[in-house]
Amino acid sequence: MSNGEDFQVHSSHWGPYEARLTGDGLEIRPQAGDLDPAPLLENIPGSIHHATRVDRPMVRASWLEDGPGPGPRSGPFVPVSWDEAADLVAGEVRRVIAEHGNSAIFGGSYGWSSAGRFHHAQSHVHRFLNMAGGYVGSRATYSAGAAEIFFPHVVAGAEVVARLWHEWEDIVENTELVLAFGGLPRKNNFVASGGIAEHRVDGYLRQLGERGATVVNLSPLRDDYPPHLESTWVPVRPFGDVPLMLAMCWVLVTEGRHDREFLDRYTVGFEQVRRYLLGEGDGVPKDPAWAAPLCGVPADEIIALARRAAESRTLINTTHSLQRSQHGEQPLWAALTLACLLGQVGLPGRGYAYSLGSMGNNGAPPMAFPIPAMPQGANPVRDFIPVARISDLLLGGGQTYDYNGDVLTYPDIRMVYWAGGNPFHHHQDLFRLREAFSRPDTVVVHEQYWTSTARLADIVLPATITLERRDIGAGRHDRRLIAMNRVTEPHGEAKDDYEIFAMISERLGLAEEYTEGRTSEQWLESLYETLSASMSEVGVEPPTWAEFWSDGGLAIPPEPREGSPIELFRRDPEAHRLPTPSGRIELYSERIASFEYDDCWGHAAWFESSERVTDEDLADGWLQLLANNPATRLHSQLDPGSFSQGSKVAGREPVRLHPQDAAARGIGDGDVVMLSNARGACLAGAVLSEAVRPGVVQLSTGAWFEPVVLDGREVCVHGNPNVLAVDVGTSKLTQGCSGQLSKVRVSRHEGAEVPEVSVTRGPPEVLQPSRDRRA
Numbered sequence: 001m002s003n004g005e006d007f008q009v010h011s012s013h014w015g016p017y018e019a020r021l022t023g024d025g026l027e028i029r030p031q032a033g034d035l036d037p038a039p040l041l042e043n044i045p046g047s048i049h050h051a052t053r054v055d056r057p058m059v060r061a062s063w064l065e066d067g068p069g070p071g072p073r074s075g076p077f078v079p080v081s082w083d084e085a086a087d088l089v090a091g092e093v094r095r096v097i098a099e100h101g102n103s104a105i106f107g108g109s110y111g112w113s114s115a116g117r118f119h120h121a122q123s124h125v126h127r128f129l130n131m132a133g134g135y136v137g138s139r140a141t142y143s144a145g146a147a148e149i150f151f152p153h154v155v156a157g158a159e160v161v162a163r164l165w166h167e168w169e170d171i172v173e174n175t176e177l178v179l180a181f182g183g184l185p186r187k188n189n190f191v192a193s194g195g196i197a198e199h200r201v202d203g204y205l206r207q208l209g210e211r212g213a214t215v216v217n218l219s220p221l222r223d224d225y226p227p228h229l230e231s232t233w234v235p236v237r238p239f240g241d242v243p244l245m246l247a248m249c250w251v252l253v254t255e256g257r258h259d260r261e262f263l264d265r266y267t268v269g270f271e272q273v274r275r276y277l278l279g280e281g282d283g284v285p286k287d288p289a290w291a292a293p294l295c296g297v298p299a300d301e302i303i304a305l306a307r308r309a310a311e312s313r314t315l316i317n318t319t320h321s322l323q324r325s326q327h328g329e330q331p332l333w334a335a336l337t338l339a340c341l342l343g344q345v346g347l348p349g350r351g352y353a354y355s356l357g358s359m360g361n362n363g364a365p366p367m368a369f370p371i372p373a374m375p376q377g378a379n380p381v382r383d384f385i386p387v388a389r390i391s392d393l394l395l396g397g398g399q400t401y402d403y404n405g406d407v408l409t410y411p412d413i414r415m416v417y418w419a420g421g422n423p424f425h426h427h428q429d430l431f432r433l434r435e436a437f438s439r440p441d442t443v444v445v446h447e448q449y450w451t452s453t454a455r456l457a458d459i460v461l462p463a464t465i466t467l468e469r470r471d472i473g474a475g476r477h478d479r480r481l482i483a484m485n486r487v488t489e490p491h492g493e494a495k496d497d498y499e500i501f502a503m504i505s506e507r508l509g510l511a512e513e514y515t516e517g518r519t520s521e522q523w524l525e526s527l528y529e530t531l532s533a534s535m536s537e538v539g540v541e542p543p544t545w546a547e548f549w550s551d552g553g554l555a556i557p558p559e560p561r562e563g564s565p566i567e568l569f570r571r572d573p574e575a576h577r578l579p580t581p582s583g584r585i586e587l588y589s590e591r592i593a594s595f596e597y598d599d600c601w602g603h604a605a606w607f608e609s610s611e612r613v614t615d616e617d618l619a620d621g622w623l624q625l626l627a628n629n630p631a632t633r634l635h636s637q638l639d640p641g642s643f644s645q646g647s648k649v650a651g652r653e654p655v656r657l658h659p660q661d662a663a664a665r666g667i668g669d670g671d672v673v674m675l676s677n678a679r680g681a682c683l684a685g686a687v688l689s690e691a692v693r694p695g696v697v698q699l700s701t702g703a704w705f706e707p708v709v710l711d712g713r714e715v716c717v718h719g720n721p722n723v724l725a726v727d728v729g730t731s732k733l734t735q736g737c738s739g740q741l742s743k744v745r746v747s748r749h750e751g752a753e754v755p756e757v758s759v760t761r762g763p764p765e766v767l768q769p770s771r772d773r774r775a
């Protein structure tokens with residue numbers, strides 16, 4: 001839609017906007033009707049022709065000269081034509097399949113890609129590889145890897161718990177006390193996978209406060225609750241949530257405040273939990289005196305909080321971040337157990353909620369109609385990995401490991417194919433990941449920008465950004481489909497992922513299967529037709545395809561429902577049995593217990609973690625690194641953008657630490673500091689802040705990884721915390737990402753002079769093409 005001023009409607013994971021080309025670039029403005037537009041929009045204007053765009057297909061010179069094989073993936077790139085690039089990729093796919101089989105290709109290709117239902121990079125890489133006979137895929141997400149595997153054992157699918165149990169409107173209306181473990185961070189509420197049209201959460205939180213409800217922000221960071229709204233900050237020590245929750249349970253049980261009737265009717269396993277809380281097996285009562293040093297909350301405050309929760313209409317929420325560290329299942333299970341003891345689960349706006357505050361549309365009802373999706377076909381290869389086990393896979397072909405009751409074997413991978421993700425941003429222990437990436441014969445990446453992952457690939461194919469293509473924008477729990485107009489021509493020789501795979505498919509004799517004879521425009525229209533058909537089926541007249549574009553989108557009503565799944569369960573637990581073995585909430589799970597894991601038992605429990613900074617560690621100079629999602633960009637996307645760059649300190653990612661910890665180390669505001677541990681080291685720019693609990697340093701993810709040798713050691717000079725984060729699974733049960741919390745040392749950097757960050761400024765070294773390079 002053009003609105004007379006040449007602005008065109010468009011969208012992103014952080015909200016819709018309008019864009020137009022001007023003489024010297026791109027002008028954008030939030031879409032009218034967005035209640036609280038995201039500041040992340042500021043990253044977009046400079047992004048179209050940024051110096052870091054990949055403008056031509058590129059192949060690493062050494063790969064061209066020596067052919068496929070393991071190696072360090074270093075050295076310059078050479079530009080090639082699209083035909084040559086497509087020939088090379090098709091030839092390598094054919095070779096790997098012929099010599100090693102389809103299970104030698106890793107196509108799990110995790111990542112957020114961009115908004116847009118058709119040009120969704122992962123859908124295309126999976127569709128293409130399925131047509132080629134299959135690939136090793138990945139299960140679950142970096143966001144919620146522990147929750148996705150754990151919840152089905154004890155209540156229901158994680159998506160159901162996260163997205164269908166609660167609506168903000170019920171919370172605003174009913175809740176007196178919100179115990180927000182991990183807070184309800186404003187930065188996360190700007191973002192939702194696929195897009196978010198209206199950004200309503202801030203308004204809900206304001207109304208909640210106006211109604212007199214109390215929100216307790218239980219987090220090491222004060223601004224994990226929007227600073228402009230009122231809340232009570234309880235600065236819980238990292239890894240301290242479980243002891244705090246267990247001690248609250250202990251108070252309820254020993255004071256007889258637990259709801260026996262609820263526990264008998266709706267749950268199984270209270271007796272095992274009671275014995276554990278009282279220390280009948282291990283001799284350790286999980287009482288406030290036990291919990292206080294672990295969680296950093298005084299015992300009398302724990303008691304008061306438990307009593308207040310029992311006397312109020314209480315909602316207990318845990319964010320995704322709580323489960324993104326070792327034993328990530330336990331905070332969820334302990335919070336659910338606490339909510340069950342309070343007996344309020346299944347009442348509107350009360351009980352237990354998962355991941356409110358982790359994404360902007362959690363707590364919103366689903367759309368009444370299924371949003372269109374590109375069909376991916378079926379994958380004949382059965383091998384997969386839990387998504388965060390990528391380094392173990394590439395380093396450990398043939399090795400076995402425990403996962404969710406099974407023993408699995410890592411297949412031997414020869415080719416890695418990635419589109420729409422940035423593992424050298426999202427994975428942990430990046431120096432180990434780099435070693436892992438040196439093992440396969442070939443790494444192919446489709447990228448828009450020279451991210452660290454593109455720089456560590458053999459073949460890099462330039463992908464368009466959303467502004468260069470038409471698409472349908474939609475998030476499953478949003479209220480609007482957005483007509484994403486094409487605002488500008490592709491940068492350089494960039495192509496849509498769809499076109500790229502169509503070219504490669506053609507060389508493999510798979511063009512007909514992959515494209516089904518359709519152009520991108522025809523696919524878009526056919527996706528829209530699936531939506532219009534489901535609207536017509538229930539008697540709703542859908543706008544025509546042309547009207548959809550001229551209106552700039554389409555409002556979709558929420559799905560009508562007679563109560564959330566957990567409310568229905570409470571009303572009638574027999575008619576609405578939960579999909580657990582007992583049909584009830586499992587405070588004790590026979591099934592999990594039967595796996596006999598030493599790091600996840602049959603009930604919520606406290607486990608020590610190798611990355612927890614103890615009092616002795618603090619005395620010895622260690623600090624607890626909290627590597628959370630950033631406020632100035634989505635993950636690593638558009639790190640070179642002006643909003644993200646504007647936040648850098650001394651040209652590097654800002655690291656926040658408490659003035660007390662800074663003073664003890666002679667660190668001043670704005671100093672370049674070194675964070676290090678046995679896994680790696682990085683530089684960052686110091687920001688002193690009392691919003692961070694003493695003993696904790698916060699360095700968000702997403703600064704593009706830039707390793708440089710300083711004083712004889714390789715260091716990320718930009719500030720990517722994943723060089724420090726631990727690469728172990730959350731537990732044998734879930735094997736999720738545990739990168740949120742690590743143990744680090746922090747000091748003022750006084751060694752070699754530090755180079756400026758260059759990774760966000762331009763491309764890596766590119767050689768001129770030479771006709772006889774391969775002769």
Ligand code: PGD
Pocket residue numbers: 110111112113114119120121142143144324419420421422423425426427428446447448449451463464465497627628629634635636637701721722725737739740
């Ligand atoms: P993004 O930066 O979104 O990160 O990890 P993820 O890999 O999703 O990467 C998306 C990439 O896709 C970008 O490089 C972008 O340029 C590219 N891209 C976008 N659109 C397209 C397209 O249309 N085509 C192609 N070919 N490419 C495209 C995020 C992951 O990080 C997540 S979800 C979480 S929650 C994790 N959080 C943490 C954490 O809390 N702590 C640590 N230590 N580590 C984490 N990592 C995880």
